[in-house]
Amino acid sequence: MSSGATADATTLANPRELPLELPASYLADGRTLLSWLATTDHKRIAILYAVVITFFFFVGGIAATLVRLELFTPQADLVGSDTYNKLFSLHGIVMVWFFLIPSIPTTMGNFLLPLMIGARDLAFPKLNLVSWYLNLGGGLLTLAAVLAGGIDTGWTFYVPYSTTFSNSFVTLAVLGVLVSGFSTIATGVNFIATVHYLRAPGMTWFRLPLFVWAMYTTSLIFVLATPVLAVTLTLVVAERSFGLPIFDPARGGDPILFQHLFWFYSHPAVYIMVLPAMGVISEVITCYARRRIFGYSFMVYALVAIAMIGFFTWGHHMFTSGMSPYAALVFSFLSFIVAVPSAIKVFNWTATLYRGQIGFESPMLYALGFLGLFTVGGLTGLFLASVPIDVHVQDTYFVVAHFHYIMVGASVSAYFAGLHFWWPKITGRMYPEAWARFAAILMFFGFNLTFFPQFIAGYLGMPRRYHVYPPEFQVWNVLSSAGAAVLAAAYLMPLGYLTWSVFFGSRAPNDPWNASGLEWRTTSPPPRQNFFGNPEVLAQPYNYHPESTPPIKDQPRVPSQGSLT
Amino acid sequence: MSAVGKLIREPWDELGLSESKAFALQRSGATFGIWVFIASEVLFFGAIFLLYAAMRIEHADAFAAAARETNIVYGTLNTAILLTSGLTASVASRAAEHDGLRRLTLWCLAATAALGLAFLVVKGLEYREDIEKHLVPGPRFALAQAPAQLFFGFYWLSTGVHAIHLSIGIGLVGRLIGKGLRDHEWLVGNAQVEIALLYWGFVDVVWIFLYPALYLAGRAG
Numbered sequence: 001m002s003s004g005a006t007a008d009a010t011t012l013a014n015p016r017e018l019p020l021e022l023p024a025s026y027l028a029d030g031r032t033l034l035s036w037l038a039t040t041d042h043k044r045i046a047i048l049y050a051v052v053i054t055f056f057f058f059v060g061g062i063a064a065t066l067v068r069l070e071l072f073t074p075q076a077d078l079v080g081s082d083t084y085n086k087l088f089s090l091h092g093i094v095m096v097w098f099f100l101i102p103s104i105p106t107t108m109g110n111f112l113l114p115l116m117i118g119a120r121d122l123a124f125p126k127l128n129l130v131s132w133y134l135n136l137g138g139g140l141l142t143l144a145a146v147l148a149g150g151i152d153t154g155w156t157f158y159v160p161y162s163t164t165f166s167n168s169f170v171t172l173a174v175l176g177v178l179v180s181g182f183s184t185i186a187t188g189v190n191f192i193a194t195v196h197y198l199r200a201p202g203m204t205w206f207r208l209p210l211f212v213w214a215m216y217t218t219s220l221i222f223v224l225a226t227p228v229l230a231v232t233l234t235l236v237v238a239e240r241s242f243g244l245p246i247f248d249p250a251r252g253g254d255p256i257l258f259q260h261l262f263w264f265y266s267h268p269a270v271y272i273m274v275l276p277a278m279g280v281i282s283e284v285i286t287c288y289a290r291r292r293i294f295g296y297s298f299m300v301y302a303l304v305a306i307a308m309i310g311f312f313t314w315g316h317h318m319f320t321s322g323m324s325p326y327a328a329l330v331f332s333f334l335s336f337i338v339a340v341p342s343a344i345k346v347f348n349w350t351a352t353l354y355r356g357q358i359g360f361e362s363p364m365l366y367a368l369g370f371l372g373l374f375t376v377g378g379l380t381g382l383f384l385a386s387v388p389i390d391v392h393v394q395d396t397y398f399v400v401a402h403f404h405y406i407m408v409g410a411s412v413s414a415y416f417a418g419l420h421f422w423w424p425k426i427t428g429r430m431y432p433e434a435w436a437r438f439a440a441i442l443m444f445f446g447f448n449l450t451f452f453p454q455f456i457a458g459y460l461g462m463p464r465r466y467h468v469y470p471p472e473f474q475v476w477n478v479l480s481s482a483g484a485a486v487l488a489a490a491y492l493m494p495l496g497y498l499t500w501s502v503f504f505g506s507r508a509p510n511d512p513w514n515a516s517g518l519e520w521r522t523t524s525p526p527p528r529q530n531f532f533g534n535p536e537v538l539a540q541p542y543n544y545h546p547e548s549t550p551p552i553k554d555q556p557r558v559p560s561q562g563s564l565t
Numbered sequence: 566m567s568a569v570g571k572l573i574r575e576p577w578d579e580l581g582l583s584e585s586k587a588f589a590l591q592r593s594g595a596t597f598g599i600w601v602f603i604a605s606e607v608l609f610f611g612a613i614f615l616l617y618a619a620m621r622i623e624h625a626d627a628f629a630a631a632a633r634e635t636n637i638v639y640g641t642l643n644t645a646i647l648l649t650s651g652l653t654a655s656v657a658s659r660a661a662e663h664d665g666l667r668r669l670t671l672w673c674l675a676a677t678a679a680l681g682l683a684f685l686v687v688k689g690l691e692y693r694e695d696i697e698k699h700l701v702p703g704p705r706f707a708l709a710q711a712p713a714q715l716f717f718g719f720y721w722l723s724t725g726v727h728a729i730h731l732s733i734g735i736g737l738v739g740r741l742i743g744k745g746l747r748d749h750e751w752l753v754g755n756a757q758v759e760i761a762l763l764y765w766g767f768v769d770v771v772w773i774f775l776y777p778a779l780y781l782a783g784r785a786g
Contacts, residue, residue, distance in 0.1 A: 114576075119576060188605075193594055197593070198580075223601055223604060226607050229611035231609055231612040238721075239718075243702060245715055245720055246718050246719070251717055252620075252714075261615075339586075422590070
């Protein structure tokens with residue numbers, strides 16, 4: 001047990017030469033379809049989720065592609081108004097509820113949360129499988145609404161249009177979202193109980209990796225915000241299908257009440273999308289900068305603060321809906337306050353890079369892209385949090401650009417960062433690094449080309465959700481559509497080379513990046529039981545070299561040999 | 566394997582703990598889980614009561630008039646039934662922790678489920694009367710004030726959602742009875758008893774808030 005390399009016997013052995021009698025990896029533990037569809041292994045369930053959300057990512061992506069194609073010219077030439085409404089609604093509903101909300105928590109969260117805290121599985125493995133089926137069922141219901149003829153309300157389902165006037169398949173789509181909501185609540189309960197009860201000996205709360213803290217705070221939002229969405233959607237179904245008036249203005253109902261309830265969920269939902277992304281970035285940046293995270297405890301407090309304050313800012317979506325100026329002032333103030341912990345995180349990531357030995361591997365490229373895009377998205381959020389500017393740019397492409405910088409620029413970049421970072425652990429294979437770097441750079445470039453022009457078009461007054469627009473906005477829309485084509489290519493590339501790597505990639509060693517987390521202290525891919533023996537935690541996370549000392553030696557990041565599967 | 570050993574599930578069986586310790590940890594983990602879920606449910610019904618408060622403030626007179634149309638006899642009877650079921654549920658929950666009280670546990674569980682069913686029967690009778698009195702929102706609604714329809718929109722929605730919750734509760738308690746009858750050792754100290762009955766208690770508490778909101782609002786003062 002002298003040096004780090006020899007302490008881990010499993011990294012040395014070639015299984016074909018030494019019969020170590022190690023258990024099979026979770027991937028080899030059962031080959032039948034049933035062994036996947038009836039599994040209670042958190043790692044397999046993570047793969048099941050990944051398949052479903054990848055499918056929905058491309059469904060939503062196709063809708064976005066058609067929207068961008070239509071917007072290439074100021075006239076309506078590809079689709080009519082009704083179809084256009086259905087396309088952007090499909091894009092929003094699918095991307096928000098069936099990709100972004102489940103994306104990082106259900107795939108990487110499911111896979112890594114038990115591994116990172118040294119547990120065998122989540123606290124309630126059967127519930128975990130049930131929540132995948134709920135997610136799938138919800139997705140299929142919504143897909144059925146699309147196939148039946150689509151839904152044209154936008155992703156927000158605003159009443160009274162959704163309850164009284166829309167002639168599209170609102171009920172079916174809303175039921176789909178409702179069912180997927182139960183899935184996220186179940187996941188939230190599961191994650192919270194796991195973190196409370198199944199941490200390995202020595203894994204104290206302030207030794208948890210920040211990704212685990214991010215999952216924990218996200219789960220709190222899952223559990224406390226999603227039920228409000230469930231009620232809101234139930235009310236829409238009750239009013240539309242059973243004629244129970246709740247929001248109907250003709251009978252004294254209040255449509256603004258719907259907006260309050262909807263945004264009480266849907267604003268925290270933004271933090272559901274971005275907190276997991278922050279967790280991933282903390283892991284990736286520390287590893288490739290070979291540095292301890294700067295200000296660990298403040299990173300934790302910032303996550304908790306964002307989760308809590310995020311519950312009290314929903315009114316900033318409704319400045320123009322009609323609310324008392326005092327309420328608007330308070331919501332505006334609170335929206336500025338929630339930017340403080342977000343800024344703390346950005347500064348701490350930057351400070352982590354300071355004097356680090358930075359490597360530009362593909363996960364790090366995505367992570368650095370995240371830093372820039374999240375900052376732009378966050379700062380434009382402050383514009384929108386100020387009432388006068390918000391009134392000016394409400395319902396324009398400025399808003400569209402802002403939330404895409406957060407939800408796509410930040411969250412999707414982080415998703416890809418995490419996907420590449422943990423891909424060797426999940427699949428046991430290395431992906432082609434050159435392709436991955438190229439895709440990361442292309443994605444950053446394509447993203448900015450798509451969405452930065454939308455800030456300008458929006459500021460100049462181009463409204464969202466219209467497919468016919470004044471010709472003076474065409475230049476910005478052409479830029480944006482060209483960027484979307486680049487972005488589409490960049491998203492298709494990982495689908496290609498990651499799939500290729502599963503079959504033809506070289507075997508991954510147990511810890512290809514020399515990372516410090518507990519998830520790297522087992523084989524790639526891990527066995528069903530996750531660890532050999534019982535892990536015990538002796539130190540703080542991010543055990544990279546401290547600020548005052550140089551690294552002991554330049555460790556090779558990709559050891560040439562050593563996999564056990 | 567001992568009786569306790571059979572009840573330990575993955576991943577609690579692989580923590581390297583003794584059987585009794587693993588069982589206790591699994592139990593407290595499971596109970597913790599249901600409390601987190603109940604917190605989630607509180608937000609669910611919290612939103613429903615927020616809705617009620619907002620609508621009642623806007624339309625105080627119409628709400629009072631509409632609330633006088635509900636049947637207070639059925640409502641009060643149901644409150645009594647559900648509170649009694651809360652008593653039997655608590656007794657069952659405590660009795661299940663002791664080896665010698667298996668019969669008492671089973672009887673109390675049966676009484677709990679029966680009282681739950683009785684609640685649904687009374688609710689059904691009340692629904693029939695409401696429909697006959699044209700208290701379903703729509704063109705043939707009994708009251709002239711339009712916002713009174715909001716009250717009954719809320720009435721049908723909230724009692725319906727509550728009845729769904731109660732039916733799930735009856736199913737859970739019925740499952741406990743079935744498992745307990747087949748396997749003599751299954752009930753003792755099993756976290757599932759406490760979990761199902763905590764959920765039952767939560768559904769009870771929701772009704773304690775619904776009762777004054779629906780039946781007493783129009784009749785007070």
